[in-house]
Each structure stands twice: as structure tokens, then as C-alpha cells.
Amino acid sequence: xxxxxxxxxxxQGSVIASKIMAVAMFSEGKWVQSFPKFGVERxxxxxxxxxxxxxxxxxxxxxxxxxxxxxxxxxTLVEATDVTSGLKKGGWxxxxxxxxxxxxxxxxxxxxxxxxxxxxxxxxxxxSKSAPIVNTAICGAFAQATGxxxxxxxxxxxxxxxxxxxxxNAQAAKDASEAIITN
Numbered sequence: 001x002x003x004x005x006x007x008x009x010x011x012q013g014s015v016i017a018s019k020i021m022a023v024a025m026f027s028e029g030k031w032v033q034s035f036p037k038f039g040v041e042r043x044x045x046x047x048x049x050x051x052x053x054x055x056x057x058x059x060x061x062x063x064x065x066x067x068x069x070x071x072x073x074x075x076t077l078v079e080a081t082d083v084t085s086g087l088k089k090g091g092w093x094x095x096x097x098x099x100x101x102x103x104x105x106x107x108x109x110x111x112x113x114x115x116x117x118x119x120x121x122x123x124x125x126x127x128s129k130s131a132p133i134v135n136t137a138i139c140g141a142f143a144q145a146t147g148x149x150x151x152x153x154x155x156x157x158x159x160x161x162x163x164x165x166x167x168x169n170a171q172a173a174k175d176a177s178e179a180i181i182t183n
Contacts, residue, residue, distance in 0.1 A: 013135025
């Protein structure tokens, strides 16, 4: 079983990102489980979402404390919370940032993929310049970095699951998959 934890802020689309990836993985024949964890339910508050993928039925029903991979939709969370808590050795961290991997010395012990999902979202008019919706872009970056799900499956899931602008969201995922920088 592969377990993924997503860290974001309310309004960025963390929960929908986990659902999109679950739909994409399911379409590739995997068993999946996707669910959110909310604290204070307001725009901008830290949010976590969880995703499990397996070749067989998933019977566990708990939060993910020891993820195989972590996705960070807001790079300010790197300093605000322990986003690497429990992250397994060899796990990927996919982070929305304009920085390069070497600019995150606290994450040097992990495989790191950086993508400027904010700029990609703005380019496709997803959200606003001050509050871009980065979830679909980060899904594309995750697919490319980890190889756990195909970019075509991600785009097909976006076309079904994106509440608005499905074509723009699918293109944002493709653009992000081509723009990642890894360490």
C-alpha cells in the first residue's frame, strides 16, 4: 500500500486534489481511499488530506501518520508545521514553490520535486492572482515525480472531477508535469 499526505490551506483544493488522484489511480486498476482532515474550517487555515493506493482492498480507516509521500500546496507550511512528520525514507515531497530544491535545506534528506503551481494556476486563470487554485497543477507534478499514476489518467480525472474550468485545469496539470525541478 502507498500512503500520501497532502498539506495545504483552505481554498487551495487539497481535498479535491486527493479525490482527483484517487479517481485517476482507480481508473488504472488500483484500490483507493481519499479523505480530508479539517481543523478550523476557513479559507487559509491549514488543511490535510489523505490518499491511499493499493493493489488489493484497503481495510485500514485511519489518518496517515507515516506517509510514503507528501504533497505541499503552500510552501509556507514547511516552516509552520512538521510536514515531514513520519515521512518514510525514500519518500517524495512535491512542493508548490518558485524555489529550487536546494533552497530547502531542511528537506535535503528527502527526494524533492518543486513546481511553481501558483504561476501555472495564474497562467490558466484558476483562482485569482492573490489566491490561485493550485490543486490540479500539483497533481500533474506528483504524477511526473513519482510515476505512481499517469498524467493522462490525471487529466481524465480532472475533466470529470474539476468543478470549474476542466480543460484549463487539465492543461495546468500537464504544464506542471513538464515544469518540475527535482533534486
